[in-house]
Amino acid sequence: MKRRSFLTAAGTGLGAAALAAPAMAQGLPEVEWQLASSYPRSLDTVYGAVERIAARVAEVTEGRFRIQPSPPNAVVPALQVLDAVQGGAVPCGQSAAYFYIDKDPTFCFDTGMPFGLNTRQQAAWMTHGGGLELMRDFYRGYNVTMLPAGSTGAQMGGWFRKEIRTVEDLKGIRMRIGGLAGRILATLGVQPVAMGGGDIRAALELGAIDAAEFVGPYDDERLGLHRVAKYYYYPGWWEGAAQIALFVNLDAWAALPRPFQAALEQACAEAQGWMLGKYDALNAAALRRLVAAGAVLKPFPREVMEACYEAAFALYDEIAARNPRFKRVYDAWASFRDEEYLWFRVAESSFDSFVYGAAARRKV
Numbered sequence: 001m002k003r004r005s006f007l008t009a010a011g012t013g014l015g016a017a018a019l020a021a022p023a024m025a026q027g028l029p030e031v032e033w034q035l036a037s038s039y040p041r042s043l044d045t046v047y048g049a050v051e052r053i054a055a056r057v058a059e060v061t062e063g064r065f066r067i068q069p070s071p072p073n074a075v076v077p078a079l080q081v082l083d084a085v086q087g088g089a090v091p092c093g094q095s096a097a098y099f100y101i102d103k104d105p106t107f108c109f110d111t112g113m114p115f116g117l118n119t120r121q122q123a124a125w126m127t128h129g130g131g132l133e134l135m136r137d138f139y140r141g142y143n144v145t146m147l148p149a150g151s152t153g154a155q156m157g158g159w160f161r162k163e164i165r166t167v168e169d170l171k172g173i174r175m176r177i178g179g180l181a182g183r184i185l186a187t188l189g190v191q192p193v194a195m196g197g198g199d200i201r202a203a204l205e206l207g208a209i210d211a212a213e214f215v216g217p218y219d220d221e222r223l224g225l226h227r228v229a230k231y232y233y234y235p236g237w238w239e240g241a242a243q244i245a246l247f248v249n250l251d252a253w254a255a256l257p258r259p260f261q262a263a264l265e266q267a268c269a270e271a272q273g274w275m276l277g278k279y280d281a282l283n284a285a286a287l288r289r290l291v292a293a294g295a296v297l298k299p300f301p302r303e304v305m306e307a308c309y310e311a312a313f314a315l316y317d318e319i320a321a322r323n324p325r326f327k328r329v330y331d332a333w334a335s336f337r338d339e340e341y342l343w344f345r346v347a348e349s350s351f352d353s354f355v356y357g358a359a360a361r362r363k364v
Contacts, residue, residue, distance in 0.1 A: 028061070028257050028259065030065075031065045031066070031257075032067075032068070033065075033068070034067075034090045035050055036070050036074075036081050036085070036094075037070065037081070037093065037095070038072060038095040039071070039078070040196075040198040042223070044222075045219065045282075046094075046150060047069070047071065049274065050094045050149075053264070053271050054068065060263040060266070061260060065260045067092070071198075075090055076093075077196070078196025078197070078198065079099050081093035081099075081247065082097075082099070082103075082142070086142050087143075088143075088252075091248065094150075094244065095247060096243075096244055097110035099178055101179055104323070106326045106329055108179050109131070109330075110146060110245055111179060111239075111243050111244075112240060112241040112242050113180070114184055115238075115312050116240060117337055118240045118344075119240070120348075121337070121344070123243075125337075126243070129336040130332055131332075131336075135329070138329065141325075143249065143250050144248065146245045146246070146247055147245065147246040148243055148244075148246075148269070148272055149245060149268040149271050149272060150244030150271050150275040151242065151244065152215050152216065152242040152244070153216070153280055153283075154241070155213070155236035155239040155242055156216045156217065156220065156235070156236050157233035157235055159213070159231065159233075160211040161210050161231070163231055164231070164304060167188055167189075167307045170188045172191070173210045173211050174190075174193055174211070175210065175212060176194070176200050176209050176212035176214075177190075180312070180315065182194070184311045187311045187315070193208075197214050197215075197219070200212045200214060201223055201224050201228055204225065204228040204229055216286075217289075218286040221286045231295075231298055232297050234297070235299075237300070244275065316330060
């Protein structure tokens with residue numbers, strides 16, 4: 001798609017309307033973009049975020065910059081959003097960057113690394129730790145820029161048909177899982193399977209997979225995953241933070257007037273907080289409903305957690321040794337992580353540990 005198809009100037013017949021428009025809109029063209037999402041409409045939080053982005057952009061620009069979101073397969077399949085934006089088939093798309101690690105594992109830093117940063121730490125790395133600059137430099141190689149546009153917070157470990165007691169129990173399991181977590185689990189015998197969120201329940205029902213992770217209680221309930229698998233594990237060690245990205249084609253971004261760029265940046269920043277707040281507010285009640293409906297809530301055994309942790313950092317070292325793009329980001333990310341862990345151990349972790357324990361004792 002050529003640049004001119006992203007950006008359509010207002011015709012001369014609109015001159016009178018332009019004179020009456022607010023000062024911000026005067027002299028600016030009319031722009032209409034299509035947005036391809038990796039998420040179905042039924043997920044009203046993650047997909048709802050792009051609907052809010054579109055509404056906010058239209059409001060701020062007095063309707064001159066309009067974005068039309070589309071769910072998977074309306075324009076492109078769920079896991080081909082990055083390709084569509086890169087090639088110019090659509091000017092922008094909403095996705096999780098770690099869906100594309102087969103192109104380069106470096107994408108995973110955008111979404112969040114297994115056993116890495118929590119949600120606040122990920123946001124701090126992006127906004128003040130150099131993460132955004134590093135990732136945008138990386139994305140330029142794909143003809144794309146990236147705007148943080150949402151966060152799910154920490155996720156669950158997913159739904160399993162059978163109980164996991166030891167590392168041995170992982171062997172042979174076919175599991176829907178994204179990002180580097182799939183490669184980590186593969187070293188322990190899991191067969192990772194990539195698929196969009198809207199396809200998970202059917203795959204479990206048909207026996208194409210034995211386990212699946214998605215986001216957390218609110219979305220998992222909406223997808224009906226508790227109806228096709230019994231055991232619900234935590235934590236999702238691969239997603240202590242899961243940032244959602246808005247990919248924008250570089251030509252489309254360059255053609256966009258600066259006031260419209262600012263409107264999109266602000267709308268994405270607002271969506272980041274809105275999405276995280278909604279998940280945090282709704283996950284607890286959803287978790288209660290899932291357990292009441294028969295879900296068996298279980299922590300991953302410590303043996304499994306430790307084996308996965310060791311496998312994760314062995315994999316990172318292996319990738320860094322042969323991929324200079326990954327190593328560049330990984331070295332900076334690891335240094336920032338160490339500093340964040342120091343601070344969070346002193347203040348955040350000690351506060352959380354005390355108040356959670358104290359609140360539980362008051363109820364006994």
